[in-house]
Amino acid sequence: MASPPDTSKTIKLERYNSYIRKVNSTKLLNASSKLLFRATLLIALVLVFFFTFNYPPLSDTTSHHFHTHSHFLTSAFGGGGAWERQVRHSATPRRPNGFTVLVTGAAGFVGSHCSLALKKRGDGVIGLDNFNNYYDPSLKRARQDLLSQHQIFIVEGDLNDGPLLSKLFDVVPITHILHLAAQAGVRYAMQNPQSYIKSNIAGFVNLLEVSKTANPQPSIVWASSSSVYGLNTENPFSELDRTDQPASLYAATKKAGEEIAHTYNHIYGLSLTGLRFFTVYGPWGRPDMAYFFFTKDILHGKTIDVYQTQDGKEVARDFTYIDDIVKGCVGALDTAEKSTGSGGKKKGPAQLRIYNLGNTSPVPVGKLVTILENLLTTKAKKHVIKMPRNGDVPYTHANVTLAYRDFGYKPVTDLSTGLRKFVKWYVRYYGIQPRLKKENRIDNEQPDGSA
Numbered sequence: 001m002a003s004p005p006d007t008s009k010t011i012k013l014e015r016y017n018s019y020i021r022k023v024n025s026t027k028l029l030n031a032s033s034k035l036l037f038r039a040t041l042l043i044a045l046v047l048v049f050f051f052t053f054n055y056p057p058l059s060d061t062t063s064h065h066f067h068t069h070s071h072f073l074t075s076a077f078g079g080g081g082a083w084e085r086q087v088r089h090s091a092t093p094r095r096p097n098g099f100t101v102l103v104t105g106a107a108g109f110v111g112s113h114c115s116l117a118l119k120k121r122g123d124g125v126i127g128l129d130n131f132n133n134y135y136d137p138s139l140k141r142a143r144q145d146l147l148s149q150h151q152i153f154i155v156e157g158d159l160n161d162g163p164l165l166s167k168l169f170d171v172v173p174i175t176h177i178l179h180l181a182a183q184a185g186v187r188y189a190m191q192n193p194q195s196y197i198k199s200n201i202a203g204f205v206n207l208l209e210v211s212k213t214a215n216p217q218p219s220i221v222w223a224s225s226s227s228v229y230g231l232n233t234e235n236p237f238s239e240l241d242r243t244d245q246p247a248s249l250y251a252a253t254k255k256a257g258e259e260i261a262h263t264y265n266h267i268y269g270l271s272l273t274g275l276r277f278f279t280v281y282g283p284w285g286r287p288d289m290a291y292f293f294f295t296k297d298i299l300h301g302k303t304i305d306v307y308q309t310q311d312g313k314e315v316a317r318d319f320t321y322i323d324d325i326v327k328g329c330v331g332a333l334d335t336a337e338k339s340t341g342s343g344g345k346k347k348g349p350a351q352l353r354i355y356n357l358g359n360t361s362p363v364p365v366g367k368l369v370t371i372l373e374n375l376l377t378t379k380a381k382k383h384v385i386k387m388p389r390n391g392d393v394p395y396t397h398a399n400v401t402l403a404y405r406d407f408g409y410k411p412v413t414d415l416s417t418g419l420r421k422f423v424k425w426y427v428r429y430y431g432i433q434p435r436l437k438k439e440n441r442i443d444n445e446q447p448d449g450s451a
């Protein structure tokens, strides 16, 4: 759940701090001006008190986020040389003409995998993540540890923090942004609608605002979603199909992101590429997703709900393995043209793209459960029910012709292979030794979950 920090308080605190610095320098004033100085100080303190405690915050927040944010402000803006060195070290490319990529959501599932892939090929990577608690933050911390072993530093902060984003642009020459930070999850949007607006709309706009004024402007690749197809009945889904019937608020915010991207491309010349991910799964995945919590529940002997459509048909997804998605993200970055604006003004037409990144082979959820049962050698307690009206769509199926044409995107991992890798990672990560079949045991497993 994204809770942007209370920027109003911190900005006021900053003003206060800089005021105090000025005040200190006035110590050299001669005695006659001291009286005037004291009176001014008194008035200033009264004003600061008033602004700090009486103004309503721009957005509500948890004390946790406020704490981490103010910690950042002290270390980064208050002469955080060590912090800047960490940022620079992480962001410096190690190959000729390498990129410097800001990866938002770097402690997330797709973000952590992409960060590692970029770093491994010699690009500089600087991460950003607010480590919110939408799902177990300890998993995000574990991903952070993995990234730091590969010299990737994640700045702890929120997309809505404009000064923080600007500071990052000041410290390192960001050439690309891979924007993956978002409030994910289709069904959770009914419980916490505001978090979708804060991250997927307000946060995205904030990132674009900072990007448009950066010199040079970065090229931006960002995560849209297969859910934008909503109630689309064409099969498979093509980028040309209609996307004006979202079935969930989540989908609506991702669709809004696509329209907002159009606007920033049109007015400011930002190069923008939206990637419609189709139900991404794999090692280090998201615990809120069905394949992940089905695994957990099957191992714990807990009943799982398997959805059917209202007319009793199987629900199906074009489940896409993480390594294929990473290749798609890197391909999109590699073919992203430069933004054309400067000084906050467009100088010519800029690239604007949307691509499906799916597996092109939908699998019914019942089949997913059977594969997991086999891998875990445990029978699932299935509760087959009609899909609740919670934003889910009956099926997804990607046509990836465009992504193949433009950057050679070609998914190669079928669901059984991908889930086997996921289960291997899962049992290792959680220290479980279930009755795995011999071929599925975790011997020779790599720490990043790859086989």
Ligand SMILES: O=C(O)[C@H]1O[C@H](OP(=O)(O)OP(=O)(O)OC[C@H]2O[C@@H](n3ccc(=O)[nH]c3=O)[C@H](O)[C@@H]2O)[C@H](O)[C@@H](O)[C@@H]1O
Binding pocket: 184, 185, 186, 224, 225, 226, 227, 276, 277, 278, 279, 280, 288, 289, 290, 291, 304, 305, 306, 307, 315, 316, 317, 365, 387, 392
């Ligand atoms: O493709 C996408 O863009 C989206 O993919 C997933 O959304 P979803 O496909 O709904 O993935 P899951 O929540 O893992 O659900 C997978 C399937 O299992 C079904 N399901 C889910 C939960 C459950 O208890 N039972 C069940 O049968 C769902 O109806 C769905 O067909 C991600 O959660 C979204 O963040 C992402 O944007």
